[in-house]
Amino acid sequence: MEMHTTTIQEDKGDGIFHKAMNSESKPVWIPGPVIIGAGPSGLAVAACLKERGVPFLMLEKESCVGSLWRLKTYNRLQLHLPKETCKLPHMPFPPEIPAYPTKKQFISYLEAYAKHFAIEPMFRQEVQSAIYDARMGFWRVQANESEFLCRWFIVATGENAEPVLPDIEGISDFKGSLIHTSRYKDGADFEGQKVLVVGCGNSGMEISLDLCNNDAQVSLAVRDKLHILPREILGRSTFCISTWLLKLVPSKIS
Numbered sequence: 001m002e003m004h005t006t007t008i009q010e011d012k013g014d015g016i017f018h019k020a021m022n023s024e025s026k027p028v029w030i031p032g033p034v035i036i037g038a039g040p041s042g043l044a045v046a047a048c049l050k051e052r053g054v055p056f057l058m059l060e061k062e063s064c065v066g067s068l069w070r071l072k073t074y075n076r077l078q079l080h081l082p083k084e085t086c087k088l089p090h091m092p093f094p095p096e097i098p099a100y101p102t103k104k105q106f107i108s109y110l111e112a113y114a115k116h117f118a119i120e121p122m123f124r125q126e127v128q129s130a131i132y133d134a135r136m137g138f139w140r141v142q143a144n145e146s147e148f149l150c151r152w153f154i155v156a157t158g159e160n161a162e163p164v165l166p167d168i169e170g171i172s173d174f175k176g177s178l179i180h181t182s183r184y185k186d187g188a189d190f191e192g193q194k195v196l197v198v199g200c201g202n203s204g205m206e207i208s209l210d211l212c213n214n215d216a217q218v219s220l221a222v223r224d225k226l227h228i229l230p231r232e233i234l235g236r237s238t239f240c241i242s243t244w245l246l247k248l249v250p251s252k253i254s
């Protein structure tokens with residue numbers, strides 16, 4: 001495999017990552033991990049590395065931290081799980097935040113977290129490829145016009161950052177508007193309209209409620225039988241009870 005190791009630059013803590021972006025496209029040697037994604041997972045990893053004094057480079061394709069929460073979620077969203085189970089390492093939610101923070105509160109928490117640990121992602125850097133060079137023992141990471149070389153490569157790109165639309169027969173003949181939940185913002189946009197929500201997970205259920213509250217005529221398509229559980233049982237989070245039970249008894253019983 002062809003390598004361009006003669007032009008490697010090294011970050012010495014003087015912001016050369018940023019300078020390198022403006023210079024010609026020479027590979028930049030990162031003396032620590034490259035992290036892709038400035039969502040909660042990437043931030044958590046970055047904070048833990050900071051705590052241990054390990055240098056790293058974080059690349060994020062959008063222009064903010066927590067972009068999934070900021071750009072691809074609906075307005076009425078609150079965390080579905082209690083804040084104790086969603087906090088990131090080394091920094092709990094402030095006590096005044098409710099048990100189930102709103103989307104806005106969660107975004108503020110992520111921003112405060114990045115600030116507290118002085119995490120400075122390189123924004124608008126979309127990673128296009130990452131190739132491991134087994135002979136040299138490092139990764140070649142290509143993002144926009146830049147190439148980075150590193151020994152450790154951490155993928156924190158999320159499990160639902162990209163919309164997935166099922167291949168539904170005849171869908172191209174549908175004359176109405178068709179959107180993925182990542183583009184849905186508010187039920188008020190659908191007032192008085194007939195809406196079919198496909199899928200009955202947390203988002204499908206909550207968006208159906210939002211539409212009903214805004215006088216849309218809603219139908220919900222559910223593929224299979226499903227279990228609907230309350231958020232809390234006897235004042236305790238159902239999620240916390242089930243994870244606790246899973247530790248004690250086999251999953252079939254719990």
Ligand SMILES: Cc1cc2nc3c(=O)[nH]c(=O)nc-3n(C[C@H](O)[C@H](O)[C@H](O)COP(=O)(O)OP(=O)(O)OC[C@H]3O[C@@H](n4cnc5c(N)ncnc54)[C@H](O)[C@@H]3O)c2cc1C
Pocket residue numbers: 036037038039040041042059060061062065066067068069073074077078079080081085086125126127128156157158159160161202203
């Ligand atoms: C509606 C909704 C409600 C949810 N509610 C909860 C909840 O209550 N509790 C909970 O724990 N979880 C919840 N989740 C799950 C959610 O996935 C997590 O909260 C969390 O956002 C996952 O963090 P992450 O960092 O792994 O991924 P993400 O938040 O998806 O972050 C991934 C980041 O990687 C970036 N990225 C992706 N590809 C590239 C690339 N090629 N180059 C550069 N950057 C890239 C993206 O822009 C993004 O910023 C919810 C999700 C949704 C959609």
